[in-house]
Amino acid sequence: MPTARILRNTLITALVIAAFAVSYRVTEADFPRLFLDLPKGKELLTAFLTPDVFTREVETRTVSLVFPIPCGSAPTEESLPSEGPRLVPSVLCAEPLEKFTLEGYDLQPNSEVVIRWRLPDGRTMTAIRTQTDANGYFTYEVQARPIQSTVDGVASRLEVDTLTPVGELKPSQALKDVLDNMFVTIFMALLSTTLATVIAAPLSFFAASNITRKGCLGTTVYYLFRSFFNLMRSYDPLVMATVFGFWLSFGPFPGFLALxxxxxxxxxxxxxxxxxxxxxxxxxxxxxxxxxxxxxxxYGVVPQVVPDFISYIIYHWDINVRISTIIGFVGGGGIGYYLNLSINDFKWHQAGTAIWAIVIVVWAMDFLSSDIRKRLT
Amino acid sequence: MLKIQNLSKTYPNGTQALKNVSFDVQDGEFLVVIGLSGSGKSTLLRCINRLIEPTEGKIIWDNVDITAAPPAELRHIRRKIGMVFQQFNLVKRSSVMTNVLSGRLGYVNPWTSLLGIWSQEDRQRAIQALDRVGIADKAHSRADALSGGQQQRVGIARALMQDPKLILADEPVASLDPVLSHSILQYLEQLNKEGITVICSLHFLDLVHRYATRVVALKDGVKVFEGSAKEIDRAKFKEIYGEEAQEVRAASL
Structure with missing residues (x-):
């Protein structure tokens, strides 16, 4: 029946095309955006690729000058120094909203510069951050704002901090936090794998057809345990973690239980x-x-399965480190939780540190587990 | 005395492995079961200690009906029946010592042996058993580090641990280099001379002639011959093994 077959094949093809068309629409796939939005992604990627790992002690030096707004509301600097670290504005005073150029000379070379206003009441307002060149020079256009106006004859001051890194590189706070959280994750995975082994190892014999599936009672036991394992397996760790999270409030413990x-x-x-x-x-x-x-x-079964069991246990520890990272995202504690917090706070460099730590640990675990498993056989 | 009465075995898939087989085995005999592959030799041996449940018939050993024994009593009976297998059936990853000791599991304290603890007496017995088959020096090797012939000797040592009155040997030399056949069968012969009844299935007729005190032949699950090895002439041979069969000799040592 060639006609029937052609009809059937056409129908199947049409259904397949329709299925893909629908999937394309529901996922709102828009591949050109991948390229159009590249700048946004690039910023993120750059931050991830430059993780916050080390810090150095910073030496701060401050130079300042009086800057009345508006002119005549208070005395200006009488004379600007001509040598040493100094600030040179293009005007000595300004009207509100007037723009002027601020230059700095002979400051610390190649240092971060923070330009800020110290208001008459002592509060500070950071205006901008920039960088000195190799000669310790910077220039920046600053705008005088009404809030920076003189109050009761006391003018605001312009202050410039130069931040110079000194001393040894030290692990940053982010690195320390990442390491702490990574340990939580690794040991959470270790403990859950251990506890799971202690429970699963004896039970697994009941779910093995060659051990239990004899007679009516044995067959019942076999199917009971088999379906028990299958049923539990059908729940995703994430779903489990959410359930335990609501039950026991979020933290490493519910994550551990879910795992x-x-x-x-x-x-x-x-x-x-x-x-x-x-x-x-x-x-x-x-x-x-x-x-x-x-x-x-x-004596007959256990010695035969021990190498397989050990191999599976190590493999699962490896998997569990990965899963517990994801579980952390729903509040399960550990490195995933830290990563989630960092991303929510827009601390991209910190998130980058966490991502790198995950990549390294997962890679190391994978390498270690495959190496050990190879030795076992 | 072992009495096999009207034994039949039909597997769940419908294969009739044994059809109404009856014969007696006197104490102290070296009975050899012959027949083509698939003729029911293994099934017959396994029915005797009920590793395979017979469908019909009775097996009576020293006036005890093995076929009717409840599980606990069956284990009790099995302790006195050693078994040697074609594939040795050792736990390959365990030591030779552990494999031999495990032959004693029907006798020892169930709790300590579960923990892997064995009395000095049992260890001594295991070393003696290994010594009898000439490989006491291999006691602490892993079983799979031994050659096939040595592994089969471990199998015999394990059976000896049971202090058996009967040994069932299912093709004990079929997986070995033919030149090693005698070395294994001589151990069984020695045990037989010390009073242990042996029921052994074999392939090579020259081995049958050399070791059997009596022969039972099976063809398609039916007993087609019972008597001494000498009675198997050319006609009987063709009857047992079929028209196309040619006699092959194990290495004529």
Whole structure:
């Protein structure tokens, strides 16, 4: 029936095209924007690529001068120094909203400069940050604002701080926080993997068909445990973490619990499959000696599955470090939580530190686990 | 005395592995079961210690009906029946010592043995068993570090730990280099001379002639011959193995 087949194939093709068209629309895919919005992304990427890792002690030196607004409201500087670190405005006073040029001479070379106003009441207003050149010179256009006006004959002052890094490089606060949180994550993953192993390892034998699936009772037990593992596995760690988070208020503990539950299910299934894949010969031999069933498992099955079990445990620790990062985003504590906070506070460099730490740890864990697993076989 | 009465086994997939097989085994015999692959030799041996549940028939050993024994009693009976396998069935990753000791699991305190603790007496017994098969020096090697012949000797040592009255040997030399066949069978022969009944399935007729005190032949699950090895002439041979069969000898050592 060629007509029927052509009709059927056309229909299937049309359905497939329709499905993709719908998916394209619901995801609001707009690939050109990837390039049009490149500048925004670039800023982010640059920040991520320059993580906040080290700081240095900063020496601050301040020079200042009186700057009355408007002119005549207070005495101006009588004379400007002609040498040493000094500020030279293009005018000695200004009307509100007037713009003038401020130059600095012989300041610390290649240093960050903070230009600010010290108001008559002592408060400060940072105007701008800039940078001195190799000769300690900078120039910047400043606007006089009404708020900076003279009050009761006391004029505002223009102050300039030069910030010079001195001394050794030190780990920054962000780096310390990232390391602390990374430890939380790694050990959260370690503890949840351990607890999950302790629970899943014995239970997995019940879900192995070659151990339990004998007789009516055994078959029931087998299906019970198998569906228990499958059911638990079908919940995503994120969903689990959210549930435990609402139950126990957010923090590392609910994250740890969520991870444990998911790991029990996953390890339980992997373990039971390892048990099912053993060589049945030794079990048969032990049954033939008249050994009790539990001993048949202890001497015939356990030695065969130990390398597989260890391999899966290490693999899962590796996975759990990754998952617990994500769980952190929903309040599970650790590095993910820190990353989430940094991003919400627009602290991109700090976020960059966290991202780099995650990349390094995940890479190291992956390398370590595959290396150990290779040695086991 | 072991009495096999009207034994039949039909697997769940419908294969009839044994059809109404009956014969007796006197204490102290070296009974060899022969037949083509798939003729039911393994099934027969495994029905005797009920690693495979027979469908019909009875197996009576020293007036005890093995086929009717409840689980606890069955384990008790199995302790006295050693078994040696074609594939050795050792736990490859465990030490030779642990493999041999595990033959004792039907006797020892269940709690301590579960923890892997063994009495000095049992360890001594294991070393003696290994010594009997000539590999006491391998006690602390991993089982899979041994050659096939050595692994089968560990298998025999494990059976010896049971202090057996009967040994079932399922193709004990079929996985070995033919030149090693005698070295293994001689150990079984030695045990047989010390009073242990041996029921052994074999492929090579020259080995049958050399070791068997009596022979049972199976073809498609039916017993087609019972008697001494000498009675197997050319006609009987063709009857057991089929028209196309040619006699092959294990290395004539």
């Amino acid at each position: 444990t539950v998911v790991t029990i299910a996953s390890l339980g299934k992997l373990f039971s499959e390892a048990v099912e894949n053993i060589d049945p010969g030794p079990v048969e031999a032990l049954q033939a000696t008249g050994a009790p069933p539990l001993h048949t498992v202890r």
